[in-house]
Amino acid sequence: MIDKRELELLQGALAKLAIGFSNLPDFEEDFDEDALASVLGEAAERMQDNYPYFHPQYAGQMLKPPHPVARIAYAMSLWINPNNHALDGGRASSAMEKECIVELGTMFGWTDPLGHLSGGGTMANLEALWVAGRMHPGKRIIAATQAHYTHSRLSEVLGLPFSAVGVSNDGRMDAAAVETLLQLGDVGTVVVTMGNTGLGAVDPLLEILRLRDKYKFRIHADAAYGGYFGLSNALSDATSQAYAALNHVDSIVIDPHKHGLQPYGCGCILFKDPSVGRLYKHGSPYTYFSSAELHLGEISLECSRPGASAVALWATQRLLPLVKGGEFASDLDECLSAARALHHRLGASDFFTPLMQPELDIVVYAANAPTTTAASKLARDIFDRAASRDLHLALIELPVSLAKQWLPDISVDSETVTCLRSVLMKPAHKEWVERIVQLLEECAA
């Protein structure tokens, strides 16, 4: 689990860091090594109570281990512990954050975006909807029923009206239902989800863009989970076209801590029009005085933020540039192909029925049973049995109206059906599909 080379690399990086401060008079922090060792042992023991997120037999929720370069760069920067709020607190890491933002913007075809990192996708979406509300005061926010629940909650926080629109059979936002709402005339912003969290379905951005020509509104793309897949060469044509159109939206959220190989605490908000920066203006007398250059805190709702996140992301993007055909992109292709392989393999199983073809790397599958209630109970039992055999899955509760078309023979005796769900977001998953299916079938039998 722990690679000793990582510790050596960290030591080397810290030695290099120390050179920059070698002109200072000697100063050492003292600590009681035995006491630390004992507390750290206790902490490590407490941490044993976790699912093995780093292992391919963790095939459940959206959890991806950080890249070693991110872990090491993050740890190295903690000896400085920069704060990316103001340049006074984190000069180098703020510059690195700005470089990361340019590279992320470039990935979406934007040359001059305004943006910054955030604690996560929720905070990034909060800023997107806050700006949306400032641009269209009092106007409605709409998102699909399969969009992240955070959008309705954030709209509530912001005091903006919110409506959910239904999804079509494949789990994507129903553009016709969007138009019906647009005709009411009070919609300010449509949230399109580029890879929803439950099913990995990508909303029909091209159709929403066509609607924008007719009805004026803002488009916010929530690409927290799926944003990086635009780099892939293995998407279906329709999905690929949706990603290619992302440069036409007004704001984008992407979570480097989801598919970007980062430790938690790394989301990102990007605005196409940098002039929205004016909306953040405030009169704080004490935070910004060290230079006329942009302090990231001037364009962020969060104040203190870890510079470590920027250092880790910068190192990762340096090692694995965000380009089509690169190593980072081909690792995403592996995830797509793992998901397709699992879907295909489950299609041949006597015990399971896969639902929609995975658009990204999420596979949803039902346990075969005569009724929806029995299928739900069986899925929960398999979830527990699999966990006891070190195969970790996730569950998803779907409206029967959405699941039924994939389960034509099932009798419906409930409104929802619980299905199994696996996010295959580690490239290594591809090699483990056969073993995962074998364990699943043993648990089902």
Ligand SMILES: *Cc1c(COP(=O)(O)O)cnc(C)c1O
């Ligand atoms: C994960 C996710 C969020 C929430 O982001 P956090 O980083 O968990 O705060 C929002 N939208 C989508 C589509 C997500 O997948």
